[in-house]
Amino acid sequence: MAKAREAWDRIADVIVVGSGGAALSAALLAADGGADVLVLEKADQIGGTTAVSGGVVWVPCNAHMAGIGVADSREDALAYIRALSKGSEPDASLLEVFVDSAPEMIAHLEKATPLRMVPTRGFSDYYSPYDVPGAKPEGRSLEPVPFPVGAELPGWRDRLAGRITMPTLGAYTTLEEDLSGHPPDPAEIARRQSLDIRPRGAALIGALMKGLLERGVDTWTGAPARELVIRDGAVIGVRCERGSEPLRIGARRGVVLACGGFEWDRDLVRAHIGYDLYPVSPPNNVGDGLRLAMQAGAQLANMGSYWGTGAMIDPTLLRDGVPYPQFDAARGAPGTLIVNRYGHRFVNEAVPYNDFPRTFGTFDPLRVAFANPSPAWQIFDHRLKESMPILSMQPGAPAPAWVPQAPGIRELATRIGIDPDALEDSVRRFNEHAARGEDPDFRRHEIGLQRAVAPRPVDAPPFYALPIYPGTLGTNGGPRIDADARVTRPGGGVVPGLYAAGNSAANAFGWAYPSGGGTLANAMTFGYRAGRHAAAQPDREL
Template structure:
């Protein structure tokens, strides 16, 4: 059996793990190693939008944004239950998240851009801001990573336009609503794509990386410059204890067993358990299905289970980072359905033919409402997004580009064969096809048409908040989130109660040390990301998972290197 000795071992190669490894090395650990279970690095982080929610960050300050940590704390305290997260942990996050960003900016190739107009998700709460609290990674080129880019996890299918081009979050905001300037952006990137002859010889993918792919690429580039090894196809089996201290791990690389000893400590950053169906059934709300998750398929709870075996306490195991997903035939992962259900004329119904909640609210809150209305004995699934030909013509819905660009005869037949997409010339026929009560569906459509006319959603208040209106069409009056569903043919796209990771995990303290049920730290063991308990549990703004993952990875590095 191979025996390896390092100062610091990091398990997992997402934003949290890479930040922990990079910070450990910068702060003095001579030998740092990352192991990754998957054949690619980056985990769910590489597939994500890449946003990082950090109030008072350097990029917001440079843009002149008015904010304070006290305002941010007031906002978090009003929107996150005290039983979820303590004052101490919230203040720790707010204090050290900007410091972590400064540290990476000064010591690595990590760069972000402030999202000036992306509002906090609970925009009417005390201390909420309408922009400059979330950042997105600055774009980077695949060629900057050289051959290493071949091993980076691919973005979620929703992020690649035409399965080729990648755009920033700010650009996608314009594209989704077809707001002024969107055509210029598409034309600019398409021309650059066509003229990049060397890349066209190699394949169809653009050289430009954005969002989560750019965030991981920048971290990976920084690791490469410091010769920090990252070993793929290496699965954690167990933690090794000696005199009550974690001194390493037992692992398996390409089927070969090995022991990796860590002199300073082991940092677990290996994601949640979203693709472990047994754990989902044991802990999560119904309906639940691993196939609906957009999280990395290697996230089966290995590090969580290993930590529990040596006495680690867990919290928040009954929740996840919820979002609607759509499982498109032929695609490798479900798409996150965040944008389209907010656009006017698109409504979500359950098996009764009735709406569930405000479709334009943040995705986490929407699924929480869905779960609250689900009864196992009388399931309200399946769920569908319904829309008419006017909406189909003008907006993106899942994999469908607007009909004025991509008419129905170009839609793959496979979309219709398995019930993913339905199309009928009448509402009654559509109800029959998707298996809902025709009278209930007709009444739902009558109501939304009335609400669109008066500009007020009397059932759920759709369009009332600033966040609701972020993904909307400002040309639609009087409410940019509401439009009638009136012109045939009518469509229904199947929607799932998905997620992009689980929230529950190991209990940690303000230094990212893993704690036992009695509250004592397990010496030598740290955790961050989705294998640790959630911090910003209600998802108060874009990037509420990656921000804490990176921050507590940084804090783990500070503690184990003696730099705290």
């Protein structure tokens, strides 16, 4: 007996849910494979977390490395990733798939779109000081050349997300410019602003979006996916909304979920991570992809993991009238230390940002509670305060009233509700060793993000304190995928017609974050493979 046909409002070959780096890479490869592609984005702007990110993509063995004289190999890349993931990866074979496919992915996107990537000079792998095998001094982390959104995407410039208010991240400068110590002169910054030339994640999204428009790919904003259409266990479409209108969209070849993680859904975070996180990502990441995959019976993996960072809250920086988390500022800088609510140091303050917030999840069986409950406190002195911007606090200007400060450490402890004896003892011990450039308790003089920086004493009054929280760039647990980003089922096999990539899928690296751009590289590589595979599938009768 013939199956009844579904009633569709539109039919495409491939539907991509989301519009960040993973999603647009999937859409481009599907289009290049001859598929009719429809991109569905819930927000009013495209770009997702990628557009407000640094835009760096970590690609071992990429073709740009030879130009700066850095050799790389498959063996070195795999040794480095495996040393960091330590068996936490959901599928060990995907590490090889990533290393083999990432250079191919970035080369294809540069050839097929206006995207141009360059190595960020002097930007080493994050764990270079840790004696991890296979680390490289530079070259694997690529960043996009600033993209002229105003000239190339005039009809989309207001619908392309840009850098949200993040004082620790440049809105019109590249990462290399920031790291060089020689930023562009004000005239160049003004030129980029007036012409809407965007660097970083917005450049990456702008260039990929230009490629989609050149291919005639349809992209809908304000179109949240609400439910998958499933027939006989296969995903054949999506129920979505556009405006207030419910729509049924059929997918002849497949649906790609690439719509972020679940970090803004507190219930999901507490259920899977176990403690509250403070996201620095766009607030639309509430687990849409995870729920859709679960509806299809997906096997889940890596659910307790996330891309970490320290987070701070500045009450003068608002979104929709409410303060929201910012990337931490000055963590690990000379003249700073971090203590928990008991007044004790508990971490090397300069460790890679992915690792720092995980210390908040340490359980103390003697207290029968988390050992380092949020928030912790970053303590610093006036010399540090005058050396760099910290959130909206500027050198040379009085510290704002919302920043706790005091002439002495004991008085500061009283202001922030910490035992004065404990904080005074912690600072005294830290200072004694820092005066010799050492940190025997947490090895700050030996290891840190990319390089070790010797501590210095916190001894120049007045003293300041800022609360610091476990933050996240996004969760990275979700449906387990195979080499072509097909969503797998418990017990084996795949969900026909369903793919996932980026933070909507289980991170191929497990808990690891290899270096700057590891998030985007993982996302775009498996988005690339998903789009290519989906486009090659035969049409299904809908």
